Amino acid sequence: MSKNEIELDEKVNLLEKEVKLLGEDAEKERLDLEEAVDSLRLEIESVKMVLKEFVPNFQKKFRSIKNTVLREVDPQWITKK
Secondary structure (H helix, E strand, O other): OOHHHHHHHHHHHHHHHHHHHHHHHHHHHHHHHHHHHHHHHHHHHHHHHHHHHHOOHHHHHHHHHHHHHHHOOOOHOOOOO
């Protein structure tokens, strides 16, 4: 093998390692996001359960308000408050 071929082989090996590390980082980020979403889902369900206990006709009111919010609220705007 020539010197150039050896250098090229080493560069390819380094790139393969870098790609593998980037893939592992992306997977960790995905798992962290999935965990955060699951946590939010549990909190939302907890709040809904409490509200069902204290608000008459909660399901009907919630559906109506949710439909209004979906039509009228931009989720990007909420984070800019």
